[in-house]
Amino acid sequence: MLRGRLLEYRSGHRRATPRRTDCCHNLRVDASEEPGLRERKKTRTRDTVRREAFRLFQLNGYAQTTIDQIAEAADVSPRTFFRYFPSKETVLISDEFTDPIIEAFLAAPAELSPVAACRHAVGKVFSTMAGEQYDYAIARQRLMYTLPEAKGALYDEYIRTIRLLTEACAKRLGLAEDDHRMRVAAGAIVGVMMATADDAPMSGAAILEALDILEGGLPQ
Template identity: 55%
Template structure:
């Protein structure tokens, strides 16, 4: 979850707080009644928003479990990583920077959402979609690196390998920082 920062407008800070409130109430209701037995209307009511507001923030109930609040910052940190790093080192650097910068509240929220995601069969399709999106984003981000291949197909293979490592390290393990860093080191050694 993004923490509101002083430079954000009141409107942006309100959006961050509303999104977090909706997720918190949803998680509370999922724990109490189960994912399948909790309706969007119940979540909206508990978060003191309308169902329409819920849909504006999340679109579908499954999206509550799949927080992509770390995806864009990781890709941005990957692009901004020092150029002397290899591609895999740059990705590991980005993951470390973003995960390391999470507040306790953000970390707890991400872990709760990911735990429920792994335990909710209805959400598996969204997880697959998120991984494919991550491959697309890394493939595109590689165009910013001078050491990346010029051919899109080659960049996509590298991106897919990185996301494959992410899938392997993440399965049933929310925020797998140490396991992911270790797995990325192995991938980096094998690609060199």
């Protein structure tokens, strides 16, 4: 009888094992989804801080708005603010365009040259950006260009864009990122954007025209 009970216990124990495995499997699936959720939460927090900052800049003026006020309006701590933005002026730096343009650049048809691929990417991003989102980005850029203290942050963003575009050019062409030609090409493209902006919000049409000039070469 005892032997029979032991067999029943062992048999039941073996049957329970798959259920524990299934449970662990489900936990692994949930854990694999966590990074995506965290990234979306970070994006929402970053957007909230930026929008509240810009609202306060418009309401009280840039100089009169403090980081503590921005953090309070966004319902985050000042420490969290600095986790997303190293300074008050960097809140104004527009990345609604840069990162999507890089993604579209990488996805552009393989037969396009780097300049043509960038033109393709710029056209795609500007054409799909909603009116309110575009107006908000342009208004923030317009304020940024009026602030001398934002010049350093803007320069850093241009350097970041050159780095991202250098990496993207290397991927598209199957070359090493340290190939000097990649950085020269990226610098030329970003230089076109800098010249087009010229202390004013970026216009998609103006950038496309400037890229056409770059692709065609200088007048002889």
